[in-house]
Amino acid sequence: MENYIVEMLNITKEFPGIIANDNITLNLKKGEVHALLGENGAGKSTLMSVLFGLYQAEKGEIRKNGEVVKINNPNDANTLGIGMVHQHFKLVEIFTALENIILGVEPNKMGFIQKSEAREKVVELSEKYGLSINPDALIEDISVGMQQRVEILKMLYRENEILIFDEPTAVLTPQEIKELLKIMRGFAEEGKSILFITHKLNEIMDVADRCTVLRKGKYIGTVNVKDTNKEELSKMMVGRDISFSVDKKPMKEGEVVLSVRNVTVPSKLHKNNAVKNVSFDVKAGEIVCLAGIDGNGQTEFVSALTGLEKMSEGSIVLCGKDITKSSIRERSVAGMSHIPEDRHKHGLVLEYSLEENLVLQRYWEPAFQNKGFIKFDEVRKYAEGLIKRFDVRSGQGPVTVVRSMSGGNQQKAIIAREIDKKHEILVAVQPTRGLDVGAIEYIHKQLVERRDAGKGVLLVSLELDEVMNVSDRILVMYEGEIVGELDPKTTTVQELGLYMSGAKRNTVKETNHAG
Amino acid sequence: MDTVFYLIQNMLPVAVPLLLVALGGMFSERSGVINIALEGIMLFGAFFGALFVYSIQSSGINPQVILLLGMVVAAVAGFVYSLLLSFASVTMKADQTITGTSLNMMIPAAVLLFSKMFFNSDGITTNVGFFIRKIPVLGDIPVLGQLFFQKTYLTVIIGFILLIITVIIFYKTKFGLRLRACGEHPQAADSVGINVYFMRYAGVSLSGILGGIGGFFYSVGILDGNISGHTGVAGFGFLALAVMIFGQWKPMKILFAALFFAFLRTLAYSIALIPFLNDLGINQTYYKMLPYVATMVVLAFTSKKSRAPKAEGIPYDKAKR
């Protein structure tokens, strides 16, 4: 029997409607870098949150040095020497780096903070590990890279020996990534144990000793990194079998409906641009998929495209009309339909009834109002028609409060609304997120049906299966740029994975040949 | 020159209640709870302070000692009353603005009710002379002595002492650091083992204590030790909120904001004594409006760049991490 510092045995964690972790076992050796690999929604973050005490598992147990432990909150984790760098940093922006590091474990005399004592220790740690920070700079003024170093120092200051990194490279530049990986290696050599959540295969090959792969909440396997290669890992992550395929007629390419040129969008999270100089066209009758790992600028790009946020540079032309500066309503009228990423935040008024939500984009049209009075009879008739056509199921039909409907049917309602409205381009952002297989299949069918009806479809997706099966053309977005244009018929999932993880890139050919 | 002395001597007793109550608001909001109930807390503190003074005014104790004891009573009263806000907004996660509004409405009515029942008047009238002509030794310092230690109240000195204590607690102790973390990023605070609920109770309680004291000092320094349920504290609790915003939720800036507002108000009530303003013949009411109008102007100019504690007003829910 091996000597493990942490054992997570048969962990099962359920959320309403979904099993996030299904009987997962993970063993961590002392002094190793252990990668945790999986697609979005594979259950990696949930598993780590269980270890850090943010969630409690329904089944299974956690052992530290062979002894069963109960981790009910982050304090317990800290006592056991477990620290975590969260994907979204937990730093107080108006505090200095030093204040953030000592928060919760302040060295003090009768309640008075002994800052100089703390500073000495922090400076010493930062020099020892090459984590250069300015202890007196405010978090809001420093780069994301330095913020991350502050998070790491937080763990070191607490003398944690098990360090969890949740997708730490997602927000870093290539140079910073290299630096970070070196530091992680250094920790391991010193005897600390590292859990490293990622889906970037290059990084795993570079730094990890072993790798555990999860897929759809299930444990797939643990491999020694030196005995494997990227292709094999990618296969494990994605799964060999493709669960279902979509029936598609050959594409009938039409005119360009959407033309995006040099769009640049500033980020709200850091000082760099979230979207950098993005250009592409979508033609009538094709499904273009914007693929990529979460947080590579897709959300910001869609916000700028649909008018929810302003972009700093570039132009957007829809059906020959420049809509760069148009309002949301004007874009909608000009022919843009939008299935939003977050259906609860943007897509629906949950307190409204189904019929009220079905006219959310059209209530002001003469068909549904007369002199400011909503024609409820028309709304009812229209809603009943849509409900029937799109098979939206609900407790009380048109008057059901949307909050009480299932996620799949809520999404169907949005799709019905956006598809039935006059449109030339359909922007669908992660339309199948969190849905079951049946609903996913239905939504894919609807997207293909739009394409066959001669509309342009821009699909933003994180799911490799979806990208490969539904789209006619794939644009891969990585760190705010389009790094590759692929044909799903000739490419493989493994290849796509390489682009998405930044391991490969090609320049996008200019798409001027339409006519 | 006499006018300047007069204005400053009169301004300080007005500034101190504003200062203390705004500092209280700062503690509450920096912990993450909007405290719109300061108006009510002030009146509650003022009422109990005055009630205490009334009950021992004939005992012959030194007026300044009575003031100190009354201050303690007012602080306790404010603390107890603020628990109603913490309970509703932290434990029950209720809307902080609505809860605060109800607490503001309750006190004037309760004061009137009590006073009518037991004193057959609208409030409490006391007859202790808190006014100090000249503080020995300090009052003899040229200029400064005349500005700060003559024709004043003990409240002014206590107010500045409390300001210094506040600054130390806020910036030098681990309590202050943790409190500020809870108002900015409670999830971060929670992830390093800080009890967010406790810190918010603490923040609101401190605002209750300072609000109660501020109310009592209002009654001492502005109403000569009396208090009425009818006029209450004349919107000083709300003005203190504006002072706090103007002061950017920081103690020293709050001091200057409080002095600024107090100056405007003192000016408004001393027009008759300032010849050149009096000669302008502007209706005095305009001057009375000045603090409120100034608030609006200040807010209009500072709101775009002003930086409220990020998590204020949002009930913290452990389950929603």
Added chain:
Amino acid sequence: MQDNNKSPQKKGFDLKAITKTKGFSAFTAALLAIVLGLIFGFIVMIFANPDRAMAGFRYVIFGGLGRFGDVLYFATPIMMTGLAVGFAFKMGLFNIGASGQYTMGMFFAMYVGFMWDLPTGLHWVVAIFAGMIGGMLWGFIPGIFKAALNVNEVITSIMFNYIGMYFVDMWVQSNATMYIASKSCTNYLPSSVQIPSLGIAGSNVNFGIIFAIITAIILFIVLQKTTFGYELKATGYNKYASDYAGMKGKRNIVVTMMIAGGLAGLGGAFAILAPSAIAGSSMTYEPINIIAANGFNGIAVALLGSSNPLGIIFSATFISHIQRGGTLANLVGFKPEIIDVVIAVIIYFSAFAMIMNSTLAKFIKTRFGKKGTVLPNANSETKEAK
């Protein structure tokens, strides 16, 4: 409640369906808050005078019934301020400035009453509209501050309560026609500007209450039937979704605050233009630098009526009813201020009554009920029975 009416399958009286609607849980929450408020009031009464507490409390609960005319008369202004608060609430704005808007409306109405010479029958109508305009002006300013400068409407409207009150007091005091310095209150308004009485003996109740109820019904229709109401509620429920749907959020903020102000202004007009039961006199205003309490009572009215205009008709009547009761309790030695305390307690509990309600329901269900029943207002996503 309206969710229920629209239901296609009206199969008679379905208690289970009714208890699950939002309207019902708002109603029970309000009831819970009222009961707690009254219990508190009773405790205060026992504390004040144990012997007479029961008699006083009986006055509070039932006293208003004998003076229904007065109840309606005093309900009129708070119904309007309640609508002013509730309407803004629907859009997610807390209009604590109803007090200033009310005072401003009152002054505008008074100004027309004293200074304009108009024929009987027209005079009071014009005065009412003037009141509405005064209130709209005082709602418009916080609206602009919110929409253009993003200044929190709560602070703005509180400041404008004071500014409005000082303005009005100054204008009144400097107008010799309006103000009688010796009595330190306003002169009697000409009878042509007084709203016609409803003729219930011994009370001042007048057509104002009818107008208030009609206004509430109109607002109900605006909220339920018009595109504007649709946008307003959507913005109040989910600001992001309303942006996504292309609604003009900033314009709607200003319009909503203007309407809310206009409603409170009408309340002020109805209050000052009411006919007096004593011939040759009228309502008067005392400029004593105090902000109007009716504006704050509007908050209680709106919360109890869960911001529904029809609910507000009843909650205003109820608040007025216990206020009358409080005045009557004076007969056995209790001060009417006790009712203001009770109202404040009711608001306090209203703020978390919904939570208490669902906790209570959960407790009862887990204790006495079967497993798996869905709570009336559980926030979690519940799957519908297919």
